[in-house]
């Protein structure tokens with residue numbers, strides 16, 4: 001595979017919207033109009049013009065006909081094949097076979113890890129395949145195939161074959177809109193969808209307007225999944241190949257700690273906010289028999305498509321916190337997670353599933369025997385085109401107000417919902433006073449930032465503020481170099497994960513605004529080292545008695561972020577002086593260690609915006 005390369009993917013005025021050319025010429029600001037007209041070939045004469053309606057009557061808030069936003073895909077009569085069945089039934093395998101045999105193709109999946117896995121699989125099968133995710137583009141010379149995260153789906157290019165994996169995520173509150181966009185927008189001859197049967201009805205309804213042909217192929221599970229009649233009872237009973245599923249970071253670490261202190265097993269961990277590279281390594285460790293990491297403790301992130309050598313899934317609980325309150329897991333969620341056990345062709349071809357507490361067993365058994373309810377609505381989000389056109393015709397409205405208009409309108413459509421806007425609204429409000437162009441504002445609003453993470457949100461504000469001053473946004477302006485050691489506590493680890501999100505955000509922005517975010521190389525290497533520190537930290541955090549001297553001084557030095565910080569030569573001396581400092585350590589731990597600096601002093605090296 002080729003090396004990491006830069007790419008620019010500004011929100012495209014893709015002319016994918018049926019609007020009146022007259023409106024484009026007369027009402028759009030020059031920059032938008034030029035960009036709109038510059039797109040090759042796909043300016044469509046508006047249905048509004050063809051009915052002689054005045055452009056002023058165009059209802060840009062009309063979200064009921066999203067298939068019209070993708071005229072290139074509408075030029076094709078696509079053959080859509082939906083592969084449905086339980087997990088581990090071979091549906092993705094069959095879809096990927098079509099992709100492999102096609103002259104050109106695109107795979108769209110929900111996880112970077114999955115995109116990586118598919119790109120690797122294709123290349124191993126001598127089908128050259130590039131990898132594209134929000135954070136990277138690994139182009140393979142001569143490749144006519146691409147594996148990507150669904151958000152990156154290119155609706156302006158023709159492929160012979162397309163695959164959308166885990167299509168039931170079309171109903172996902174936060175990301176469903178990207179699946180709807182790929183479903184309607186991929187300009188392919190043949191489109192394969194893989195997922196849960198619950199998605200058939202909504203997909204059928206959405207495609208009804210497109211003129212595509214639609215067929216459904218049913219699959220049965222390839223290997224048995226046995227719900228056990230006995231609960232685990234205690235974590236001291238775990239065995240090699242077990243995967244314990246928990247729904248909060250805190251629980252994941254306390255379970256890991258309990259297992260590692262009560263029996264001789266080592267645990268790998270997988271959860272959503274871990275850097276993807278770290279997740280991959282943890283998965284690899286678990287899959288590798290010789291690694292010694294024979295138990296997996298994971299969040300529900302483990303439920304999607306990954307090929308894992310799991311013998312048995314153990315639910316620590318059947319409830320999860322959904323952001324506002326505790327709720328029971330849905331039948332679909334229980335089936336999806338349980339289905340990870342016993343992969344066809346793996347070391348454990350027969351899977352088992354149980355719970356920690358025997359009180360949960362009846363619900364588990366009932367859920368596994370129940371059909372999932374059909375999904376009722378799909379996510380939707382207006383294209384930048386629509387937002388730009390509506391904003392242009394309402395110049396006095398703030399961007400938040402424009403977004404709110406769309407959200408209100410989406411509530412009127414039974415087939416679609418628009419939730420993703422909430423995080424966009426939070427960002428739009430935060431950036432409202434900054435003098436940004438609509439395009440730049442939109443870009444900051446859609447960047448993949450965790451709005452619950454204060455450090456990441458602080459970074460975003462700082463990045464946007466510097467950018468709005470029309471200055472270069474260097475790393476030096478926002479992060480003070482420091483020596484950061486392997487985290488040994490959950491708090492320290494969490495802070496490092498936040499720092500990783502900040503660095504990812506910088507990289508994401510630098511790939512799209514490279515003239516302003518000029519330190520991409522530094523951010524990338526920082527990110528990598530940050531990930532290495534997190535990996536090392538994962539081995540320490542959760543153990544009953546953290547071992548103080550796991551690494552020798554040289555290793556620690558290699559692991560420290562000082563290495564990259566020192567590439568900013570002007571700061572090098574400062575860093576050298578603070579070689580003994582511990583950043584991101586818990587207060588208690590710091591006080592307990594004679595000679596170490598207090599937490600107040602440590603904060604000196606926190607990213608600047610947190611002070």
Ligand SMILES: Nc1ncnc2c1ncn2[C@@H]1O[C@H](COP(=O)(O)OP(=O)(O)OP(=O)(O)O)[C@@H](O)[C@H]1O
Nearest residue numbers: 086087088089090091092093094305307343344345
């Ligand atoms: N016909 C086949 N020949 C060889 N291996 C197969 C075949 N079908 C499936 N497999 C293997 O079985 C495993 C499960 O298949 P696959 O990932 O396609 O299932 P799935 O139904 O898509 O599961 P999930 O919903 O969990 O992603 C994979 O390792 C896959 O490579």
